[in-house]
Amino acid sequence: MIDRLWKARGVAVITALLLAVGCGGEGGGSDASGGGDSGPAASPVDAATAGHASGMVTFSGMAPANAEIDMSTEDVCAAKHSMTPTQETVVVGDGGGLANVFVYVKEGLESLDFPTPTQAVVLDQDGCEYTPHVLGVQTGQDYTLKNSDGILHNINASPTENRGFNVSQPVVMETNRSFPTAEIMVPLICNVHGWMNAYIGVVDHPYFSVTGPDGSASLQGLPPGDYVVEAWHELYGTLTQNITIVTGETAELSFEFNADMSAAHVPLGDPIDPMHPESHRTVDHQ
Amino acid sequence: MRIALPWPCDARVAAACLAVALSAVALVPTSVAAQVDGEALYVKWCAGCHGEDGTGNGVAANTMLPRPRDFTLALYQVRTTATGELPTDADILKVIDEGMPGTAMPGWVDVLSQEERLALVDHLKTYSRFFQGDAPEPLEFSSATRGTDEAIVSGQEVYQSVECWRCHGQQGRGDGESAPTLEDDAGFPILAADLTENWTFNGGGTVEEIYRVLRTGLDGTPMPTFSDIVDAGVITDEQLWGLAHYVRSLSPEETPEVREVVSAKRITDGTVPETVGDEAWEAVEPIYVPLVGQIVVKPRWFNPRVGGVWVQALHDGQELALLVSWTDPSLSPDPTWADFAQRVIEIMGPGDEGAATAAGAPDQLVVQFPTALSDGMERPYFLQGDPRRPTNTWTWRSDAPDAVESIARGLGTAVPQPDGEQHVTAVVQHAEGEWKVLFRRSLDTGGAEDLVLPVGQAVPMAFQAWDGDNGESGNQGAVSTWYFLFLEQPTPVSVYVAPPIVLVLTLLFGLLAIRQAQWEATGAGARVARLPAFRLTKAVERAFGMGVGLAWLGMAAAAYRSASLGWDAGHSDLGFWWTVIAALMAIAGLSAMIGTFIHTLPRDEGR
Numbered sequence A: 001m002i003d004r005l006w007k008a009r010g011v012a013v014i015t016a017l018l019l020a021v022g023c024g025g026e027g028g029g030s031d032a033s034g035g036g037d038s039g040p041a042a043s044p045v046d047a048a049t050a051g052h053a054s055g056m057v058t059f060s061g062m063a064p065a066n067a068e069i070d071m072s073t074e075d076v077c078a079a080k081h082s083m084t085p086t087q088e089t090v091v092v093g094d095g096g097g098l099a100n101v102f103v104y105v106k107e108g109l110e111s112l113d114f115p116t117p118t119q120a121v122v123l124d125q126d127g128c129e130y131t132p133h134v135l136g137v138q139t140g141q142d143y144t145l146k147n148s149d150g151i152l153h154n155i156n157a158s159p160t161e162n163r164g165f166n167v168s169q170p171v172v173m174e175t176n177r178s179f180p181t182a183e184i185m186v187p188l189i190c191n192v193h194g195w196m197n198a199y200i201g202v203v204d205h206p207y208f209s210v211t212g213p214d215g216s217a218s219l220q221g222l223p224p225g226d227y228v229v230e231a232w233h234e235l236y237g238t239l240t241q242n243i244t245i246v247t248g249e250t251a252e253l254s255f256e257f258n259a260d261m262s263a264a265h266v267p268l269g270d271p272i273d274p275m276h277p278e279s280h281r282t283v284d285h286q
Numbered sequence B: 001m002r003i004a005l006p007w008p009c010d011a012r013v014a015a016a017c018l019a020v021a022l023s024a025v026a027l028v029p030t031s032v033a034a035q036v037d038g039e040a041l042y043v044k045w046c047a048g049c050h051g052e053d054g055t056g057n058g059v060a061a062n063t064m065l066p067r068p069r070d071f072t073l074a075l076y077q078v079r080t081t082a083t084g085e086l087p088t089d090a091d092i093l094k095v096i097d098e099g100m101p102g103t104a105m106p107g108w109v110d111v112l113s114q115e116e117r118l119a120l121v122d123h124l125k126t127y128s129r130f131f132q133g134d135a136p137e138p139l140e141f142s143s144a145t146r147g148t149d150e151a152i153v154s155g156q157e158v159y160q161s162v163e164c165w166r167c168h169g170q171q172g173r174g175d176g177e178s179a180p181t182l183e184d185d186a187g188f189p190i191l192a193a194d195l196t197e198n199w200t201f202n203g204g205g206t207v208e209e210i211y212r213v214l215r216t217g218l219d220g221t222p223m224p225t226f227s228d229i230v231d232a233g234v235i236t237d238e239q240l241w242g243l244a245h246y247v248r249s250l251s252p253e254e255t256p257e258v259r260e261v262v263s264a265k266r267i268t269d270g271t272v273p274e275t276v277g278d279e280a281w282e283a284v285e286p287i288y289v290p291l292v293g294q295i296v297v298k299p300r301w302f303n304p305r306v307g308g309v310w311v312q313a314l315h316d317g318q319e320l321a322l323l324v325s326w327t328d329p330s331l332s333p334d335p336t337w338a339d340f341a342q343r344v345i346e347i348m349g350p351g352d353e354g355a356a357t358a359a360g361a362p363d364q365l366v367v368q369f370p371t372a373l374s375d376g377m378e379r380p381y382f383l384q385g386d387p388r389r390p391t392n393t394w395t396w397r398s399d400a401p402d403a404v405e406s407i408a409r410g411l412g413t414a415v416p417q418p419d420g421e422q423h424v425t426a427v428v429q430h431a432e433g434e435w436k437v438l439f440r441r442s443l444d445t446g447g448a449e450d451l452v453l454p455v456g457q458a459v460p461m462a463f464q465a466w467d468g469d470n471g472e473s474g475n476q477g478a479v480s481t482w483y484f485l486f487l488e489q490p491t492p493v494s495v496y497v498a499p500p501i502v503l504v505l506t507l508l509f510g511l512l513a514i515r516q517a518q519w520e521a522t523g524a525g526a527r528v529a530r531l532p533a534f535r536l537t538k539a540v541e542r543a544f545g546m547g548v549g550l551a552w553l554g555m556a557a558a559a560y561r562s563a564s565l566g567w568d569a570g571h572s573d574l575g576f577w578w579t580v581i582a583a584l585m586a587i588a589g590l591s592a593m594i595g596t597f598i599h600t601l602p603r604d605e606g607r
Helices: A002-008 A010-028 A259-263 B011-027 B038-050 B089-098 B114-125 B149-161 B207-216 B227-231 B237-249 B279-283 B335-348 B493-522 B538-568 B572-599 B602-606
Strands: A051-060 A102-107 A121-125 A134-138 A143-147 A153-157 A165-169 A173-177 A183-189 A197-203 A208-210 A216-222 A225-233 A237-245 A250-258 B261-266 B287-290 B308-315 B319-327 B364-370 B391-397 B404-408 B425-431 B434-442 B458-466 B483-487
Touching: A051 A225, A051 A237, A102 A134, A102 A183, A102 A197, A102 A216, A121 A134, A134 A208, A143 A165, A165 A173, A165 B227, A173 B227, A183 A225, A197 A208, A208 A216, A216 A225, A216 A250, A225 A250, A237 A250, A250 A259, B038 B114, B089 B114, B149 B237, B207 B227, B207 B237, B261 B287, B261 B319, B279 B308, B308 B458, B308 B483, B319 B364, B319 B483, B364 B434, B391 B425, B391 B434, B493 B538, B493 B572, B538 B572
Parallel strands: A051 A250, A121 A143, A134 A197, B261 B308, B261 B483
Antiparallel strands: A051 A216, A102 A208, A102 A225, A143 A173, A153 A165, A153 A183, A183 A197, A225 A237, B287 B308, B308 B319, B319 B434, B364 B391, B364 B458, B391 B404, B425 B434, B458 B483
16 A cells, blocks of 8 residues: 555656656766766766665564544645555555665765755655655755645755755745755654655765665765765664775665664754754764 | 845834944944853843753743743744844844743843843854854845735735635634644744734734744744745735735734723613624723733643733623633634643643643633722732632633633632522634623622622722633633723713813903902002902902912812713723813912912011
8 A cells, every 4th residue: 555655656756766866876977877967077986986885775573554644624635645645654665665764875975075966856745745755965956845736835944954944835836945064864844734744865975865665775886985874764763884885896785674763863853062063963873 | 225224114113223233233243242241141141041051941941832942053033034044143132132022032122231132142143053154144125015905905815825824814813724733843832823913923013024024934933934935926025015014904003001991881772782793892992901821829820822801891780791802713622722732731731739631621711800899909819819808700611501600719719609699691702713702790680799890980800711722721821910890880961061160160260360460460549440449458368369279279179070080981081181170270279379378478468
């Protein structure tokens, strides 16, 4: 059933995921799926020596049921759903893949500066849901807040490393914004429709991926070296993995979340210590 | 040339705004601020609520909703900058100066010096690294359009088309369908502003301030910016001004003054209205009675939803009709507000014994009177009386069919009067986020413990209100101090008849006095044609002068009585003018007596 839900608005999701991954590929310059049409030329990575990482984010145990959403007061949105819509807190595919996991290189790229993609990624409000539910952008990269419903939505972002904002979109319209600073993760909500929420991962490099229900994650075109890769989930927190990239080879990514992890610390909305602005980025995980 | 001010100012306040802006710009640099220890000031004046670490977790914070600002987030509601931008120094100073209406934040402009407040601005900025970057740029605000009827109508259309009503409700009372789900960025439940009470608006209640909030949003709250839709051409800037005018028009033109007395006019051609919608109410001026949280008797309540009630009264000599209206988004207990209420209880529960733990309470209104009038100013304790001086309470609940009359000897001690002794009826209406409760009761019920409501005498009256869907019940609600109900008599005829009589008498006495003075001045030999000449002895002269003075004083007293009647009957114009007349007559009377005394001193006898 969850899979069918996904398929129902699959085109948008896949497009967005492709965009996200595609943008991710641009920096590497060797990503076959990305189509680096608009990527700036000044990439610090030599495609000839690059390697890759890919693999699965899986979920074990009994996934909790997602809360149903009552859209009965919102005809426009209710009409866009053939079944009772639910929250997307824990979306597990038939194959055990965990969707909406933000997988990104956390450490190992500090010495490199990556060009900012010129193409915006889209966060759509469609059927009173954010599509995609989790989005990745690069620092400075535009993302387009789009209202496809034509009823009032507001987009209220509560980052800590970046500035929060709150904009209204009462009609079908688009608004572009960007975040200047890397941040895992920025929560977005719509106050008009309290059930609507989304997360944006902001990183200063192109190596990130958001999983779909198949759980697959792919980081293409990394320079050779050692990296820490982190997988973030809105309920279960984070898992990290050390990988080594070798030219021309694909390192395996493997993250397994489970139902007992719900007490894990989810990095989000922690206050900034004014004296130690980085301190709150300490992430608790096993 | 257009001078860009950091605040949208009209002509009246432009100078003040400019002064603030200039002084802020001129004085913020460290040369001045460095002379004052901002941190010490912060610890002394601010940390109690905002916490020593600036996170908004001071010792008093848990009695407040919304919570005090967390300065480490650098999120400020009141700004002249775009959403997502930092406030300017002048923005922060404005909030320190004026406070935040509708919250616990007071203004400090009268408490701290300009240097001290600027030092605090500097100190607050140290709590976030965001302020280490470039100074923010204020938005360019256009000048206010005129608040014509057309502007207001166009604003009403925008209110509909950009769907302000989703949170604020159709009539602006914060009862929109999304209202029960709203929370601020810290996750605390927050109410959509009641747009009919502009004196409680965060960021100010003038048209210019409303426009500014529409442009900037209130960051950290669900209120978004509407700048983007102007930029995108969805509406014009003029329409946004229209929206500001429309929102302003939802509130009274003037912030209501607190008045002591609710006057009930006497209806002479019929009986008191029996419905809340009766057109008779349109002619009755509503009196605003402010309410505050009950924080005297445990369990206390620091988060009252009802900030005030509007009271109207009429009587017909037999019966009193008392109409009480107030904003309340829901008819409690409303299941859509249950989560909101539960969260408010959990957040605000002061931990007092007996505090409510579960939502689901009804809305309530209590009007209380003393059971007996005292001769002096002595009144029962304002929280439903005390053992010695009980109160007669009229209680209405949204989950009960009719009002209940009780005798209370302190909060929570109300004992309903027996069935045969219930004399109060209530007719109610909840619509568009507003309660209207109409109490009716005979002036004299014959009940032993019922106060006979006297005509022509002020009766102490107080109010208490509960919003169940705000987690309020029991002792945890909003209360007022004592006010007065005054049942007017038909205006006494003497109020209208006395003035001409007094005027004529005054003229007469005045002429006589002048005549006498002229006679004195021109000497005994002089004769004034057409006026009878007569010579008075000093004794008679003195008696005459003193008599005139006394008569004047007597008339002053009479005029003062008329003034009192005028005030009491609610004719403040009559009251005012009679007071003026009384004062003039008193001066004239005293002058006559003093003049006569000096003039007829014994030393003159030998002249």
